[in-house]
Amino acid sequence: MLQPFGRRxxxxxxVDLQLSLGLEPDLSLSAPALGDATASVVDACRAFxxxxxxxxxxPDHMERFVRDGYGFITIGADAGFLRQGAASEIAxxxxxxxxxxxxxx
Numbered sequence: 001m002l003q004p005f006g007r008r009x010x011x012x013x014x015v016d017l018q019l020s021l022g023l024e025p026d027l028s029l030s031a032p033a034l035g036d037a038t039a040s041v042v043d044a045c046r047a048f049x050x051x052x053x054x055x056x057x058x059p060d061h062m063e064r065f066v067r068d069g070y071g072f073i074t075i076g077a078d079a080g081f082l083r084q085g086a087a088s089e090i091a092x093x094x095x096x097x098x099x100x101x102x103x104x105x
Contacts, residue, residue, distance in 0.1 A: 010045050010052045
């Protein structure tokens with residue numbers, strides 16, 4: 001997979017990888033099998049001169065990934081950002097609606 005088509009960068013999708021390994025998605029990234037799998041990807045990428053990237057779900061992940069030699073690290077994941085944005089908007093709507101509901105009683 002690393003040789004054809006001139007791919008120079010590989011991005012590890014952590015949830016996809018966990019599912020492929022038969023694991024439940026867990027953003028703590030604590031499963032030993034996940035650590036072994038990501039290390040194998042990093043090793044293969046280095047062997048073929050490829051840059052490997054990964055998403056950091058928490059600041060301590062970022063520190064570990066920098067130490068492990070990842071070439072690029074994204075912050076968070078799309079699902080998490082969507083969830084945060086939705087929660088923020090719901091809280092905003094509630095803060096507007098609750099006083100109106102109290103006034104109507």
